[in-house]
Amino acid sequence: MTDSEMMPSAIHTKLMHIQTELKAPKNLYNSFGKYHYRNAEGIQEALKPLESKYNVTVTLSDEIVEVGGRVYVKATATITDVAIGESVSVSAYAREAADKKDMDDAQVTGATSSYARKYALNGLFLLDDTKDVDTEEYQTEGKQAANKTVPKKEPAPKNENNEKSKTHRDLFREYIAEKHPSNETIMSIISKTGVNNDSPDEKWFEALCLAKKMLDKKEAQE
Numbered sequence: 001m002t003d004s005e006m007m008p009s010a011i012h013t014k015l016m017h018i019q020t021e022l023k024a025p026k027n028l029y030n031s032f033g034k035y036h037y038r039n040a041e042g043i044q045e046a047l048k049p050l051e052s053k054y055n056v057t058v059t060l061s062d063e064i065v066e067v068g069g070r071v072y073v074k075a076t077a078t079i080t081d082v083a084i085g086e087s088v089s090v091s092a093y094a095r096e097a098a099d100k101k102d103m104d105d106a107q108v109t110g111a112t113s114s115y116a117r118k119y120a121l122n123g124l125f126l127l128d129d130t131k132d133v134d135t136e137e138y139q140t141e142g143k144q145a146a147n148k149t150v151p152k153k154e155p156a157p158k159n160e161n162n163e164k165s166k167t168h169r170d171l172f173r174e175y176i177a178e179k180h181p182s183n184e185t186i187m188s189i190i191s192k193t194g195v196n197n198d199s200p201d202e203k204w205f206e207a208l209c210l211a212k213k214m215l216d217k218k219e220a221q222e
Helices: 010-021 040-054 105-125 136-149 160-165 168-179 183-193 201-221
Strands: 028-030 035-037 056-067 070-081 087-095
Touching: 010 040, 010 056, 010 070, 010 087, 010 105, 040 056, 040 105, 056 105, 070 105, 087 105, 168 201, 183 201
Parallel strands: none
Antiparallel strands: 028 035, 056 070, 070 087
């Protein structure tokens, strides 16, 4: 092997520097799930000064692919050296929801594209400095924090008035806290029912019924 073959390419050297210098904090907050997150737009904004500094461009592209009868968006993030044209690419996939209430087909595809693009950028620039809500580590820490901050109480005597004062949103949150389902299951329930912080109580009743149905079925299978 010659010395030139052993030398790293210019684009890989520039990518290494950008991976080291890029700061894309999770500056967005999901009030329902109570977690911070970043999106593709935030990463792109943080990249712009580094693109100019290292004379590179970062581009994103999408491709619709079918896997096992389901439609996925394949997003590819590519960094290119402007001077010599060398490039490095990373791809990520996100599956389109079969049905998402309150969203038309274009919105579903757009949301799926944004999600896939974010993870393609994460892979290209090694954005793993903070914990995502869909990682096991995040969920484990969340459960530990909940156990520390919520003191144990003696079970209150049941009375009809107390039960009636609770909304279905309260009951849904209590049920999720009790069962500790995966984030994927929670997002599936939210996606299928379309609930959010402003939803009426009947929508939360629908979400509660679906949660019990899905989790009871999962427990029966186990």
